Structure formats: C-alpha cells, structure tokens
C-alpha cells in the first residue's frame with residue numbers, strides 16, 4: 001500500500017518538539033497547496049474586474065494569482081509555529097508567532113509567466129531554524145525542510161526533511177498527498193540540458209562555450225547528442241530532472257537585473273538545491289555548492305546550476321577554466337553554432 005504524506009510526517013515527528021513543528025508546518029503548507037490547486041483549476045485568471053498591475057520587491061509583475069497564492073500560504077503559515085515568514089511577494093519579512101521555532105521562506109507561485117498558457121506552475125518553500133537575529137541570512141545548508149508543489153497534469157509535492165527526497169501526488173479520492181515513489185537517485189550523467197537560450201548574447205564566454213559544446217552534439221568535443229528543454233518554470237524543471245536526470249542552468253548575465261543571476265536564493269534556489277542534494281544530485285552557483293553560501297539580502301539573486309552531479313561539476317570546470325577540459329581540443333576552442 002502507498003504511504004501518505006501524513007504517515008511520513010508522523011513517523012518523522014515522533015516525540016521530538018522541533019520535528020513536530022516542522023511536520024505541522026509541512027502539513028499546513030500541503031493543505032494550502034491543495035486549496036491553491038482548486039483556485040488554479042477554477043479561476044486562474046482571477047476575477048473579471050481589472051486589477052491594477054503591481055510589481056514585487058524583485059521588480060517582477062505580480063499577477064492576481066501571485067497575490068492570491070501569497071494570501072493562501074500566509075494564512076497557512078499562521079497555523080504553524082512559525083516565527084517569521086519571507087515571501088517573494090513581500091518586500092519585508094512578516095513577523096508571526098513570537099518564540100516560534102521556524103522561519104518560512106516561500107515563492108508562493110513559481111513560473112507565473114506560464115499561467116495563461118496552462119503550462120506547469122508551482123510553489124517552493126524552505127523551513128529554517130528561527131533562532132538568532134537574522135534567520136534568513138543563514139546558509140541554505142541549515143534548512144530543516146524544503147519542498148516544491150507543481151500544479152501540472154498531476155499535482156505533485158517533492159519534499160525533503162533532510163533524509164532523502166520524497167515524491168507525493170495529490171489524490172482527490174484520498175483527500176491528500178500519497179507517496180508516488182521513493183525518489184530514485186538523480187542519474188550522475190546526462191545528455192539533456194535546460195537553459196533559456198534567448199539570453200545567449202548576454203552570457204559570459206564560458207557559458208556560451210558549454211552550451212556550444214552541447215549543441216555541437218556528436219560532431220563536437222562531447223562526442224554525443226544532447227537534448228534541450230526549457231519550461232520557464234523552476235518547479236517543472238526540478239520534477240523532470242528528478243525523474244530522468246539533466247542539468248539546469250540560469251547563469252548570471254550582462255542584463256542589468258540579472259548580473260547576479262535571475263533566481264532568488266532564499267526561496268527559489270536554496271530549497272531546490274536542498275532537494276537535489278538529498279536526491280543525490282548537485283547544485284551550485286555555477287562553481288561553489290550553493291548551500292554553503294548565505295543570501296546577503298532577502299531577495300538576493302544568484303546564478304544557479306543543478307541536476308546530474310557529473311554534469312554540474314563539468315559546468316563548474318567550464319566556468320573556471322574551459323581549456324583544462326580533456327575533450328576540448330584547440331579546434332573547438334572558440335567555435336560557436338551561433339557565431340561564424
């Protein structure tokens with residue numbers, strides 16, 4: 001018989017007070033995700049009345065659904081022992097229960113640009129210890145739990161409580177999340193990469209070389225064909241990479257807002273990195289393990305590379321010194337499929 005999220009949370013919590021708080025927080029976030037799924041299915045575009053368009057602290061346009069998702073998850077967070085909450089949709093952290101043991105960081109709705117196309121969107125959360133003056137300035141390695149929920153053809157929760165990665169699917173007949181499978185380790189090697197190639201001209205030379213070598217396929221230094229995917233939804237990219245491996249790259253580039261990367265470290269990259277490491281993959285800022293660094297500000301952006309460990313390490317070698325990579329002969333040194 002398949003096990004439920006609830007059964008996992010109970011087994012994890014035992015009699016330990018902090019673990020009980022973590023389990024309750026995940027439980028409440030799961031209930032909120034099911035509520036949000038209902039809203040997405042019924043009313044993704046929001047009420048017909050025109051609403052003034054706003055931007056969040058990172059400068060992204062807030063859709064009606066971003067704001068509704070934030071409202072749903074904030075209400076859920078109040079039901080758990082959370083001392084303070086940070087959200088993509090709020091400029092400042094929201095203090096909650098004084099003496100609460102947990103700090104919650106959340107991207108209530110990820111992949112917002114996919115809403116009107118009915119492609120996968122999701123939510124991302126991270127739970128940190130609340131102790132100390134600046135709970136959101138801790139390295140990602142301190143996370144106690146992290147999860148993503150993807151609202152796709154299946155509503156799926158990917159969760160780590162720091163001892164492996166679990167995958168659950170929402171079952172309407174059961175009324176909750178049931179375990180789909182024990183996440184198999186992410187394959188170490190891959191021939192599939194994900195990057196928004198429209199940014200090619202903004203990338204550093206080293207990133208271009210890496211992508212050029214993948215695109216050159218069997219005719220290039222990699223000596224084999226590569227496939228490419230880009231869903232513009234981090235949660236959906238994570239689901240794919242957990243299922244069949246792959247590497248995801250969102251490097252820093254020359255555009256003013258993205259000189260430090262596109263993705264926000266606290267509530268996008270860190271929780272995904274924790275999940276990926278717990279599933280046997282690797283996650284870096286391009287070079288260093290991402291979880292070893294701490295965000296300098298609440299909405300700090302970071303370059304982000306994650307997925308199959310060997311490929312993530314290879315990207316790091318390209319970014320450090322591409323000429324040191326064995327298969328790269330001088331012949332391929334400056335070759336580009338995009339440039340003469």
Ligand SMILES: O=P(O)(O)OC[C@H]1O[C@](O)(COP(=O)(O)O)[C@@H](O)[C@@H]1O
Pocket residue numbers: 060088107109110111112113196232233234235250262
């Ligand atoms: O539109 P781009 O530049 O390809 O960026 C896509 C990335 O932006 C994001 O949508 C950012 O998330 P938000 O929708 O929460 O702002 C990621 O999910 C995705 O990887």
Ligand SMILES: [Mg+2]
Pocket residue numbers: 107109110111234268
């Ligand atoms: Mg996001």
Ligand SMILES: [Mg+2]
Pocket residue numbers: 066088107108109110111112
């Ligand atoms: Mg978002």
